[in-house]
Amino acid sequence: MTVETDSFASGSPPPSPRADLVTAAVFVAISLTVLALALQMPTFTDRGGDPYTAPGIVPGFYGLVLAGISSILAVRALRRGALKRQAETAAPSGLYSNARLAIAAGLGLVYTVGLVGRVPFWLASALFIAAFVGAFEWDPGATPKARLRRLAVAAVIGLVAGGAAHAVFQEIFLVRLP
Amino acid sequence: MADGLGQLGGALAGFANFGTLFNVLWATLLGIVIGALPGLTATMGVALMTTLTYSMAHDSAILILICIYVGAIYGGSRSAILLNIPGTPASACSTLDGFPLARQGLAGRAMGISTAGSWLGTLFGTLCVAVFTPLLGELALTFGSYEFFWVAVFGIVVAGSLSGGDPLKGYMAGFLGLMIATMGQEATHAYPRFAFGSVDLAGGISLLPALVGAFGVAEVLQVMRGPAFRAVSSTVDSVIPRIRDVTQYWRTILRSGGIGTFIGTMPGLGEDIAAWSSYAAAKRASKEKEKYGKGSVEGLMAAETGESACVPGAIIPVLTLAVPGSAPAAVLLAAMLIHGLNPGPNLIVSTPEFVYQIVAMLIIADMAKLFFGLTLVRPLLWILLVPRERLMPIVFVLCTVGAFAIAQRTFDIYVMLFFGLLGFVLRELKFPMAPLILGLVLGDLLDKNLIRGLSLSGGDVTPFFTRPISAVLALITLVSVLWSIPPVANRIGALFRRR
Numbered sequence: 001m002t003v004e005t006d007s008f009a010s011g012s013p014p015p016s017p018r019a020d021l022v023t024a025a026v027f028v029a030i031s032l033t034v035l036a037l038a039l040q041m042p043t044f045t046d047r048g049g050d051p052y053t054a055p056g057i058v059p060g061f062y063g064l065v066l067a068g069i070s071s072i073l074a075v076r077a078l079r080r081g082a083l084k085r086q087a088e089t090a091a092p093s094g095l096y097s098n099a100r101l102a103i104a105a106g107l108g109l110v111y112t113v114g115l116v117g118r119v120p121f122w123l124a125s126a127l128f129i130a131a132f133v134g135a136f137e138w139d140p141g142a143t144p145k146a147r148l149r150r151l152a153v154a155a156v157i158g159l160v161a162g163g164a165a166h167a168v169f170q171e172i173f174l175v176r177l178p
Numbered sequence: 179m180a181d182g183l184g185q186l187g188g189a190l191a192g193f194a195n196f197g198t199l200f201n202v203l204w205a206t207l208l209g210i211v212i213g214a215l216p217g218l219t220a221t222m223g224v225a226l227m228t229t230l231t232y233s234m235a236h237d238s239a240i241l242i243l244i245c246i247y248v249g250a251i252y253g254g255s256r257s258a259i260l261l262n263i264p265g266t267p268a269s270a271c272s273t274l275d276g277f278p279l280a281r282q283g284l285a286g287r288a289m290g291i292s293t294a295g296s297w298l299g300t301l302f303g304t305l306c307v308a309v310f311t312p313l314l315g316e317l318a319l320t321f322g323s324y325e326f327f328w329v330a331v332f333g334i335v336v337a338g339s340l341s342g343g344d345p346l347k348g349y350m351a352g353f354l355g356l357m358i359a360t361m362g363q364e365a366t367h368a369y370p371r372f373a374f375g376s377v378d379l380a381g382g383i384s385l386l387p388a389l390v391g392a393f394g395v396a397e398v399l400q401v402m403r404g405p406a407f408r409a410v411s412s413t414v415d416s417v418i419p420r421i422r423d424v425t426q427y428w429r430t431i432l433r434s435g436g437i438g439t440f441i442g443t444m445p446g447l448g449e450d451i452a453a454w455s456s457y458a459a460a461k462r463a464s465k466e467k468e469k470y471g472k473g474s475v476e477g478l479m480a481a482e483t484g485e486s487a488c489v490p491g492a493i494i495p496v497l498t499l500a501v502p503g504s505a506p507a508a509v510l511l512a513a514m515l516i517h518g519l520n521p522g523p524n525l526i527v528s529t530p531e532f533v534y535q536i537v538a539m540l541i542i543a544d545m546a547k548l549f550f551g552l553t554l555v556r557p558l559l560w561i562l563l564v565p566r567e568r569l570m571p572i573v574f575v576l577c578t579v580g581a582f583a584i585a586q587r588t589f590d591i592y593v594m595l596f597f598g599l600l601g602f603v604l605r606e607l608k609f610p611m612a613p614l615i616l617g618l619v620l621g622d623l624l625d626k627n628l629i630r631g632l633s634l635s636g637g638d639v640t641p642f643f644t645r646p647i648s649a650v651l652a653l654i655t656l657v658s659v660l661w662s663i664p665p666v667a668n669r670i671g672a673l674f675r676r677r
Binding site: 015019041051053066069070097103107108112117176178 | 229230232347349353354356367369371372398399403404568570571576578583592595599624625628629632633636637
């Protein structure tokens, strides 16, 4: 028996020292913000509360530790030449596609924020699945007839999957849908 | 002992009915399919099914989740062997020898070895659950706030150090998870932390939408961004395991079972570490090292036994300490809490029979896995043909339902989206996900016990370091951190080599 399939293998290249430096800076900023907000939290000692049960102790502790660890990452990134001029390292073209990512994320966003809760769930899901399949299986080089056929297949997949999701969740498993 | 066996027998008898059998069969099969499909993980499967089983009785729901978990970890080996693509991260190790065997025209034999190894591994781990859970549960009863604080910190540190990649980023992910877990009302004063006036944020971040986002949505985005197409082919011979493959490598099976179960008990490590560690140990001890990586039966057996033994192993700390041993076990823990069960030290006192119910569930799931492993080979291969462009939007819809259904809050869908994007970005930056999830799960435990400990001691931190179990846990945590610093680890290694 012969099997042919897609590869879903993922494993993008490791981040550069500069990316690590930026990441560390973001983490330090978040941790210090959390620390500052934790320090502003009430201690409830004025109401006779135990000072060691103050709501800010735990997040403050995390903020402090995370800021420290993130600083170590920043120092390491600097030592590895994060500030040096870096040669353009081209991503392995054809393997990782930001356009595909943007389409997937965009459609997901439209579905969850724009459709779910506003139209019946089965219809929202059918529209999303059909659009997703249609967008990713779109072949600009194909004949108009072939393109139309693919869009029809996408619509059928969307309707079947949307209807099945409604039937399985709402009718069989008695799960409330958005 | 006799009491335990009696309770196990009672649990098995309780599950002997048509409804349970039906649930076991479809759930295990679904688990195998989820595991076999690259891009769908065991964690995602268990998280989504937690929603579906929400309205069921707790024993049926947990049984289904365990079947999904056991099936998914095994199912990953199908695509690893036939396509050289691990269906789940846990089965990456199986590609090393599974795929070379398939290329030699021995795909069926490889799947037979995988089935036998996986079945025996889960059985070994299940035996350990039955024997060690009551013992560890009694030990856990002696734990106080100081000890639980260290258990939580130890979990984050171990997961950060050993869950693959950069330990520093592992610690960062862990503390980020802990930090996110502080959002919402805290336990002592009901003060809404980081709510910014939002009622939804004051309610805190629910674990399940976060998990569905980090493992489901992030996975969808990563898969859609990844390589587009690679055709692979293989042929399949008989999948019935050979008795000789099992008897010849019984030492490897026992060793891998032990390693897998032990790694399962370590917070946040999970099945992939178990498989790699078992494989490495088997290679070191092997008389046929030269075959490793070229289609070694022993290597494949070690990887499969190790990863499958890890599944019951990861459930041991869930039952005794309410600390998950792996990411899917974290979801299982969340599901137990949702169903009103009380995993942790009190479980062994309040509902000791539940431990044996879990053992019975593991045995039943393992048997169903063996059944499907030997029978449903070709239909499972067809499922691998589903293109990702058609599979991923359906997964996204399932994620949305999964995030919404527990509390029926639209806010949870946004939480799922946020964690999906966060998970995707962190993965791209090579942050491990297990410590982040463990941070979210252990946040409450750490928070309550740090505050309680400080309050009991009047702000004195010495009991955190001087009580015997606390001291041991603190020392192990410190050693784990030091060991993850390369210069320190090299110096310690050099010291031992000099001696």
